[in-house]
Amino acid sequence: MSTIIELRVNGAAQRLAVDDDELLLDVLRGRLGCTSVREGCGVGVCGACTVLVDGASMSSCLMLAVRADGAEITTAEGLPADDPVVAAFVAAGALQCGYCIPGFVMMATELLAGNPSPDADAIADHLEGNICRCGTYVEIRNAIAAAAARKANG
């Protein structure tokens, strides 16, 4: 069975017929072209598919698309070109293969929205659920601290 849902993805209104068992991940990636949303584990433990749903982080591999009806979804594609978090990740070289990075960027965006100057423990606590198999955690931590500093300085 399919259902019509209306949602906003990165600021653009979308109206879609989705199957009842269709995942938000597959709708975003396959039908709306948001390829920054990646499936890693498919069971909600790696964080690669993280998107913001009404500002709160969500593993899109665990969320049915029908449940996103009326929601405002933000993916890495929806961040502004001069986004301080993205710029800090680039400047710090905070990636190796890059598969997990959009998930880290969305988690960092959520963290800084709620806590503009997180200390090292707050950063680690918030990102504990995201896995980077290349092990670039040190650079990721530095990038988020730099993004916080950049935001604080305007």
Add this chain to the structure above:
Amino acid sequence: MGLGQALFDQIVFDQGRMLNGTLLVCQLPSIKDMPERITPIIVENPHRSGPFGAKGVGETGIIPLAPAIGNAVRDATGVRCTTLPLTPERLLAAMAAP
């Protein structure tokens, strides 16, 4: 970067069947398992058969991590553990062994 190999990565089989085939039950290092800082020291040592002595510089650094951590564990506990990963369970068993 070798930490996972030394401390976490293990595939568990039972009668030919993999028991921990998802990331739910196959633990990888998280941001909390990384040291504050990593300082790479590159020792230049030309490779005999590489063009102009060239050799890999990325994954090569993974190789000494497990022995280094194994040495640290022996220094701390007196137990020489020769099976990876060095899990708490494995280490406890090795320390309890006569």
